[in-house]
Amino acid sequence: MSKIKSARDIELLAVSGRILKSVLDEVVKATKPGVKLPFLDQLAADLIASHGAKPSFLGYRPEGAKKAYPASITTSLDSVVVHGIPNNQILKEGSVLKIDIGVNYKGYFTDAARTVVIGNKKTQAIKKLIKATEEALYAGIAEVWPGKRLGDIGFAVSAIAQKYSVSVIAGLAGHGVGFAPHEDPLVLNIGRRGTGALIEEGMVLALEPMFSLGSSTVFELPDGSFKTIDGAITAHFEHTVAALSSGPKILTT
Numbered sequence: 001m002s003k004i005k006s007a008r009d010i011e012l013l014a015v016s017g018r019i020l021k022s023v024l025d026e027v028v029k030a031t032k033p034g035v036k037l038p039f040l041d042q043l044a045a046d047l048i049a050s051h052g053a054k055p056s057f058l059g060y061r062p063e064g065a066k067k068a069y070p071a072s073i074t075t076s077l078d079s080v081v082v083h084g085i086p087n088n089q090i091l092k093e094g095s096v097l098k099i100d101i102g103v104n105y106k107g108y109f110t111d112a113a114r115t116v117v118i119g120n121k122k123t124q125a126i127k128k129l130i131k132a133t134e135e136a137l138y139a140g141i142a143e144v145w146p147g148k149r150l151g152d153i154g155f156a157v158s159a160i161a162q163k164y165s166v167s168v169i170a171g172l173a174g175h176g177v178g179f180a181p182h183e184d185p186l187v188l189n190i191g192r193r194g195t196g197a198l199i200e201e202g203m204v205l206a207l208e209p210m211f212s213l214g215s216s217t218v219f220e221l222p223d224g225s226f227k228t229i230d231g232a233i234t235a236h237f238e239h240t241v242a243a244l245s246s247g248p249k250i251l252t253t
Contacts, residue, residue, distance in 0.1 A: 002184055004202035009097050009108070010242050010249070012090035013178055013204060016105035017240055017251035019051040024252075026100050031092045033119050037075045037086035040099070045072040048103060055111050056102035056181045065224060074100040078086040081169055081210050081218055081234045082113075094121035096130075098236040102181050111206040112176050112252035113238035122185060126233060130215050132164035136189075136209040143223070144241045146201040146249035154191020157209045161189075167216040168209075169234065172226060177240055178204040199243050204251070208238035239241050 005013065048055050055072035069083075075100040076084030084098070084221050091097065100113035115130050139156040161168045174187030185197050187205050214232025221227055228234055242249040 002197070002200065002203050003141050003179055004200060004243065005204050006202065009178065010202070010204070010244075010251070012106065012108045012241070013110055013242070014251050016053065016074065016103050016108045017110040017112070017253070019105055020101055020103040020110050020252050022051075023047040023103070024099065024112055024114060027099055027101070027114055028114060031091060031097060031099075031116050031118055033091055034186045035089070035091045037089050040071050040075060041071045041086035042068070044101060048072065051105070052095050052101050053105040056104040056111075056215055060181055061183055074098075076100070079231045080211075080221075081226045082172060082236060085223050085225065086247050093119035094131045096233050096235065097128060098234070100238065103185065103234065105180065109179065109181050110175055110240040111181065111238060111253050112237050112240060113208060115235040115237060128164055129166055129211060129233065129235045132160055132166050133209050133211045135238045136160035137195065137207060137237040137239060140207045140209065140229070140247050141239060141241050141250060144199060144205060144207070144243045146199055146243050146245060148199045149194060150185060150187060150196035150199065151191035152187045152193050152196075153207065154196070155193045158190045160209075161211055162203055167212040168216055169212055169228075170216045171218060172210050174208040174238070176204065177206040180222070201243055201245055203243045204240060205243070206238055206240050208236060210234060211235045
């Protein structure tokens with residue numbers, strides 16, 4: 001069951017989200033050819049701590065995971081979609097990096113992700129993929145109204161994928177968030193209008209479209225990250241959003 005948040009909860013989640021947004025902005029600015037992934041992880045950890053918050057991914061072990069996550073952020077390169085560990089890889093010109101950050105501010109958890117291309121080398125196909133994925137995020141957010149259903153979000157997201165002729169990653173989804181890094185419900189990136197669980201006022205959801213230039217099928221690597229089966233480049237965008245009577249409220253902006 002989804003955990004409904006009060007108006008006060010949402011105010012504090014908005015503080016958490018503003019911290020996350022400022023950290024994500026700085027980490028994105030630091031991405032350039034020659035930078036090692038652990039530098040980005042440490043930068044994020046230091047910035048989160050400077051705001052009196054904690055990285056919610058560090059030490060987190062979701063149900064089914066073999067071990068706790070060892071870093072403060074996830075950094076997923078090229079065909080890796082999500083959960084990439086910041087190892088000693090060096091960023092290269094043209095690489096596609098997905099940065100996902102979670103913040104715990106006084107027990108209030110927010111989650112957001114962004115995709116960036118390292119350097120100035122961007123192919124038309126990658127530009128299309130990134131544009132489609134980000135556009136799909138906002139199309140999904142527009143459906144986060146009390147009285148709508150989760151299938152409306154999935155339908156909106158997948159419609160954008162069809163528009164740009166890219167693939168929706170199968171088996172990975174968004175989720176509830178707020179009092180923990182992951183809560184019910186799952187928020188799928190495919191769906192049919194008018195189906196699925198009811199969106200209620202006070203629900204807080206992490207919407208996260210994940211698209212591929214090739215196959216929609218992924219497999220899990222030994223480190224717990226997920227990679228496309230055909231090596232296709234992927235993109236990922238995410239915001240934490242509250243469903244209010246006045247409409248969707250993005251908390252990580």
